[in-house]
Amino acid sequence: xxxxxxxxxxxxxxxxxxxxxxxxxxxxxxxxxxxxxxxxxxxxxxxxxxxxxxxxxxxxxxxxxxxxxxxxxxxxxxxxxxxxxxxxxxxxxxxxxxxxxxxxxxxxxxxxxxxxxxxxxxxxxxxxxxxxxxxxxxxxxxxxxxxxxxxxxxxxxxxxxxxxxxxxxxxxxxxxxxxxxxxxxxxxxxxxxxxxxxxxxxxxxxxxxxxxxxxxxxxxxxxxxxxxxxxxxxxxxxxxxxxxxxxxxxxxxxxxxxxxxxxxxxxxxxxxxxxxxxxxxxxxxxxxxxxxxxxxxxxxxxxxxxxxxxxxxxxxxxxxxxxxxxxxxxxxxxxxxxxxxxxxxxxxxxxxxxxxxxxxxxxxxxxxxxxxxxxxxxxxxxxxxxxxxxxxxxxxxxxxxxxxxxxxxxxxxxxxxxxxxxxxxxxxxxxxxxxxxxxxxxxxxxxxxxxxxxxxxxxxxxxxxxxxxxxxxxxxxxxxxxxxxxxxxxxxxx
Numbered sequence: 001x002x003x004x005x006x007x008x009x010x011x012x013x014x015x016x017x018x019x020x021x022x023x024x025x026x027x028x029x030x031x032x033x034x035x036x037x038x039x040x041x042x043x044x045x046x047x048x049x050x051x052x053x054x055x056x057x058x059x060x061x062x063x064x065x066x067x068x069x070x071x072x073x074x075x076x077x078x079x080x081x082x083x084x085x086x087x088x089x090x091x092x093x094x095x096x097x098x099x100x101x102x103x104x105x106x107x108x109x110x111x112x113x114x115x116x117x118x119x120x121x122x123x124x125x126x127x128x129x130x131x132x133x134x135x136x137x138x139x140x141x142x143x144x145x146x147x148x149x150x151x152x153x154x155x156x157x158x159x160x161x162x163x164x165x166x167x168x169x170x171x172x173x174x175x176x177x178x179x180x181x182x183x184x185x186x187x188x189x190x191x192x193x194x195x196x197x198x199x200x201x202x203x204x205x206x207x208x209x210x211x212x213x214x215x216x217x218x219x220x221x222x223x224x225x226x227x228x229x230x231x232x233x234x235x236x237x238x239x240x241x242x243x244x245x246x247x248x249x250x251x252x253x254x255x256x257x258x259x260x261x262x263x264x265x266x267x268x269x270x271x272x273x274x275x276x277x278x279x280x281x282x283x284x285x286x287x288x289x290x291x292x293x294x295x296x297x298x299x300x301x302x303x304x305x306x307x308x309x310x311x312x313x314x315x316x317x318x319x320x321x322x323x324x325x326x327x328x329x330x331x332x333x334x335x336x337x338x339x340x341x342x343x344x345x346x347x348x349x350x351x352x353x354x355x356x357x358x359x360x361x362x363x364x365x366x367x368x369x370x371x372x373x374x375x376x377x378x379x380x381x382x383x384x385x386x387x388x389x390x391x392x393x394x395x396x397x398x399x400x401x402x403x404x405x406x407x408x409x410x411x412x413x414x415x416x417x418x419x420x421x422x423x424x425x426x427x428x429x430x431x432x433x434x435x436x437x438x439x440x441x442x443x444x445x446x447x448x449x450x451x452x453x454x455x456x457x458x459x460x461x462x463x464x465x466x467x468x469x470x471x472x473x474x475x476x477x478x479x480x481x482x483x484x485x486x487x488x489x490x491x492x493x494x
Contacts, residue, residue, distance in 0.1 A: 010097045010098045010101070010116045010119075010120070011098050012098040012101065012102060012112055012113075012116065012332055013098055013099055013102050015102070015330065016099075016102045016103050016105070016106040016107075016196075016330065017099055017102070017103075017200075018049065018050065018103070018196065019103075019196055019199035019200040019203055020203060021199050021202075021203060022037070022050065022051060022052045022053055022199060023053050024053050024055055024059055024063065024215075024216065024217050024218065025199075025202045025215060025216045026062060026063035026066040026067070026187070026212065026215035026216070026217070027062075027063075027066035027069075027070075027211050027212050027215070028066075028206075028207075028210070028211025028212060029211070031059075031062070032053075033053040033054055033055050033056070033059050033219075034055075034056055034058045034059050035053070035054040035055050035056030035058075035059055035219060035222070035223070036054050036056075037051035037052060037053060037054055038051060038052060038054040038192075038219075038220070039051050039052070040052050040107060040193070040194070040195060040196065041107075041193075041341070042106050042107065042109075042377075043107075043108070043109035043329075043338040043339060043340050043341060043377060043378045044106075044109055044328055044329050044330070044337070044338045044374070044377040044378075044379075045376055045377055046342075046376040046377055046378070047376075049106065049107060049196060052195050052196070052199075052218055053195075053217075053218050053219065054218070054219045054220065054223070055217040055218060055219035055222075055223040055226075056219070056222050056223070056226070057222060057226040059217060059219075059223070060187070060217055060223060060226035060227050060230060061226070061230065063187050063215045063217050064158055064160075064187055064227075064230050064232050064233055065232070066211070066212040066215055067158040067185040067186065067187050067212050067213070067215050068157065068158050068185070068212075068232050069212055070185045070210055070211060070212025070213050071155075071157050071158060071184070071185045071212075073210065074183060074184075074185055074210060074213050075154070075155050075183040075184070077183075079133035079134055079136070079183075080133065080134070082130075082133055082180070082181065082183065083130035083131070083133045083181070084130075085208055085209055086126050086127075086129065086130040086177065086180060086181060087126070087127060087130050088205075088208045089126050089173075089205050089208055089209070090123040090124075090126035090127045090130070091123075092201075092204050092205050092208070093119055093120075093122050093123035093126065093173060093201075094119075094120065094123045096119075096200075096204055097116050097119035097120055097123070098116060098119075099200070100115075100119045100169050100197050100200060100201060101113075101115035101116040101118065101119050101169075102115075102330060103169075103196045103197040103200055104118065104167075104168050104169050104194065104196075104197045105329040105330045105337070106196070106329065106330055107168065107193075107194040107195070107196045107197065108165055108166070108168050108191070108193065108194035108340055109292075109293070109329050109337045109338030109339060109340050109377075109378065110166070110167075110291070110292040110293075110295075110329060110337040110338075111291060111292070111327075111329050111331075111332075111334040111335065111336070111337045112329060112330055112331070112332055112334070113332050113334070114291050114292060114337075115169070118167050118169055118170035119169055119170070119173075121170055121174065121460075122169060122170045122173035122174040122177075123173075124460055125173075125174040125177045125178075125460065125476070126173070126174070126177045128177070128460050128461070129177040129178050129180075129181040129481055130177075130181060132181060132478055132481050133181050135478060135481070136153050136182060136481065136482065136485055137153070138150055138151040138152040138153055138487075139151050143491070146493060146494060147491065147492065147493050147494070148491070148492045148494070149489065149490070149491045149492075150489070150490050150492075151487055151488065151489050151490070152487075152488050152490065153182075153482065153485035153486070153487060153488075154183070154485060154486055154488055155179075155182050155183035155184040155484060155485060155486075156184055156234045156235045156258060156484065156485070156486055157184060157185070157232075157233075157234050157235070158184065158185050158186075158187060158232055158233045158234070158235075159179040159184045159185070159186050159187070159233070159235045159236075159237065159484065160186075160187050160188075160189070160227040160228065160230070160233045160235070160236045160237070161175050161176060161179070161186060161187075161188050161189065161236075161237045161238075162189045162224050162227065162228070162236070162237070162238045162239070162240065162244075162248070163175055163188070163189070163190060163191060163238075163239045163240075164191055164239045164240050164297075165191035165192075165193040165194050165295075165340050166292055166295040166296055166340070167292075168190060168191050168194040168195070168196075168197050168198065169197040169198070169201060171190075171191075171239055172188055172190045172197070172198045172201065172216070173201060175188070175237070175239070175475075176188055176214055178475075178480045178481045178483075178484055179235070179484040180209075180213065180214065181481055181484075182481055182482075182484035182485050183485075184235070184484055185212060185213050185214070185215075186213070186214050186215065187215045187216075187217060187227060187233065188214065188215065188216050188217070189216075189217055189218070189219070189223055189224055189227055190216060190218055192218065192219060192220045192223075193340050193341055194340065195218040198216050198218065199216075199218075202214075202216050224244075224248075225247070225251065228247070228248045228251040228252060229251040229252075229254065229255075231255055233257070234255075234257055234258060235257060235258040235259075235260075235484065236248055236251075236252050236257055236258075236259055237259070237260040237261070237473070238259075238260075238261050238262070238263075239262045239263075239297075240261075240262075240263065241263060241264055241398075242263045242264050242398075242423075242424075242469050242470075244263075245261040245263045245469075245471070248261065249261070258483075258486075259472060259473075260471075260472055260473030260475075260483060261471040261472045261473065262297065262426075262464075262465060262466065262470075262471045262473075262475065263297065263424075263426075263466065263469060263470050263471045264297050264398040264400070264424055264426070264469070264470060265297045265298055265299065265301075265398060265424045265425075265426030265427060265447075265466065265470050266301060266302060266395075266396065266397065266398050266422045266423075266424045267287075267298060267299060267300045267301060267302065267424070267426055267427040267428055267429075267447065268300065268302045268303075268304055268419040268428050268429070268445065268447075269283065269284050269287050269300035269302065269303045269304065269428070269429040269430075269431070269455055270304045270409075270415065270419065270428070270429065270430050270431065270441060270445075271284070271303070271304065271305045271306060271309065271313055271431045272306055272430070272431060272432035272434070272437060272441075273306040273308045273309050274432055274433045274434055274437075275309070275431035275432050275433065275453075276431070276433065276453070277309060277312055277313055277316060278316065279431065279453055279454070280313060280431035280453075281313050281316030281317045281319075281320055282316075282320060283429060283431060283451070283453070283454050283455040283456075284300065284303050284313070284317055284404070284429075284455070285317055285320045285321055285323075285324075286454070286455055286456045287299065287300030287427075287429055287451070287455030287456045288300060288301065288382075288402065288404050289456065290321070290324040290335075290336055290382045290402050291324070291335060291336060291337070292337055293326075293336060293337055293338065293339050293380070293401060293402045294382075294399070294400070294401045294402035294403060294404075295339070295340065295344075295400055295401065296400075297398075297400075297426055297470070298426055298427045298449070298456075300427065300428070300429050300455050300456075301398075301399065301403065301404055301405060302388075302395060302405050302407060302419075303317070303404055303405065303406045303407065304407050304408075304409050304415060304418070304419065305406060305407070305408060305409070306408075306409055306410065307408050307409065307410045310406075310408050314363065314384075314386055314406060317384065317404075317406075318363060318364050318384060321364060321365075321382050321384065323335055324336040324382045324402075325369075326338070326369045326371070326374060326379040326380070326381065327371075327374070328373065328374075336382065336402070338374075338377050338378050338379050339378040339379065339380060339401065340378070341378060342378055344378070344400065344401070345378040345379075345380060347399070347400075347401070348380055348399060348400075348401035348402075348403065349380065351393070351394055351397070351399045351401070351403060352366045352380075352383060352403065354393050354394060355385045355388070355392065355393075355394040355403070355405070358392045358393065358394065359387070359392075360385040360386070360387050360388045360389075360392060360394060360405070361385060361386045361387040362383070362384075362385060363384045363385065363386045363406075364381075364382065364383065364384040365380070365381035365382050365383035365384060365402070366380075366381065366383045367380070367381055368380060368381070369381055380401065380402060381402070382402045382404075383401075383402055383403045383404065384403075384404045384406065385403070385404070385405045385406065386406045387406075388405040388406055388407050389407065390407065390418040390421065392405070395407060396421070396422050398424065416441075416444045416445070419444075419445060419446075420444075420445070420446045423468055423469040424447075424466070424468060424469055424470045425446045425447040425448060425466050425467030425468035425469070425470045426447055426448060426449065426465075426466035426467075426470035426471070427447055427448075427449045427450070427451070427455075427466075428442075428445035428447040428449070428450045428451070429450065429451040429452070429454070429455035430442060430445070430450065430451070430452050430453070431452075431453055432452075432453070438452045438453075446467050446468065447466065447467055447470070448463075448464070448465045448466045448467050448470065448471075448474070449464055449465070449466075458476060459476075460476055460477075461476070461477055461478075462476065462477060463475070463476065463477040463479045463480070464476045464477070
């Protein structure tokens, strides 16, 4: 028997094969949108990839009603049968990882090799949550003879999930796994900027899940707002910006919905003077997620380096960053992709101008690449600012791009005041050889996820989520699965 397939073994097609359907998918069928169609783009070329369904409030209501109708049978299905169907979905994701990755590369701009890993991670999450269906357990409480008291966990009903553009397929697929495993039905809204892989995924898994169990609506603000506010959707989850998260929370508050949010980050990477400087500089670069142009809420975009090792760490960072060169996302050799849209590119370039205007030193990058092949796309070089101080905007505001700000520190108390001064609290990283110092620093950082002596990876089974304005709730773990259930107490007299 062969072992599990690795991302490196996936066959990547030479070009993207566009999906046959661009409509909405609900009730087990493709449906023409009442809201019409809107174009989607290739951010590496600026060219159109065709029109996609733009769901309006009526479309969202139709999808919700389909999910609502499917809920009773799905929630009563034996958990092991639900798990078996989910494992079939995981198999499809693995089998078609190459073509799905190529679609994402063309539509969101991240390199195809990285998007293959996304498809494999989505498959792993389907398998992971399928394996946990029998762990949705309750308790019993002794009440004396003639009485039994027990608690059970039950699904909410229809779950709405709205996801971001930096990992289109992975978020669309993986974030449906936990609510499905718990017995909910799902209405998923993929990113408006990159919906193509979601269409193709639904084409591939059509018929595995009962009609109405998993539904996909694509579109912009009206689509997302209608899903967040719908009276028949008791649970809404978002991966997105803080502003969008607040809007979802306001909509949910009207009906006291259950809300989970994974929002932005302005995350700190701290280098102590005793750190392994090679490991620290590698971690600082890896934590920035330059491969997908820094478009990650978990990126460690504030690098705090002790003054005694500052210059050496910066020199090593500038050397290692040379690995990341913008290139065509559909080329498997590309190490750094495109920005998802002209609007996001403009935002990043404004922040680079802001950093220069604030007096920071542009140590590397900060420009559009000169390669004529990339001239029509939305590319920017990996960028490093040194001489950054804690009061600068580039040290406080999320840029969501490949911009690393380096700050020098000497006093630990002042360091943690600055680390924790931002409104975000998603991730953090610490580099030190001193175990006690590592524990102390990890305890002082106000964030939900901390790496020590490395930065960047997630670990399936370890809860991921943020503090402060970086979100509510935890994903990628049994905690995520249980969050999609609500408790019921049953008292029986016999």
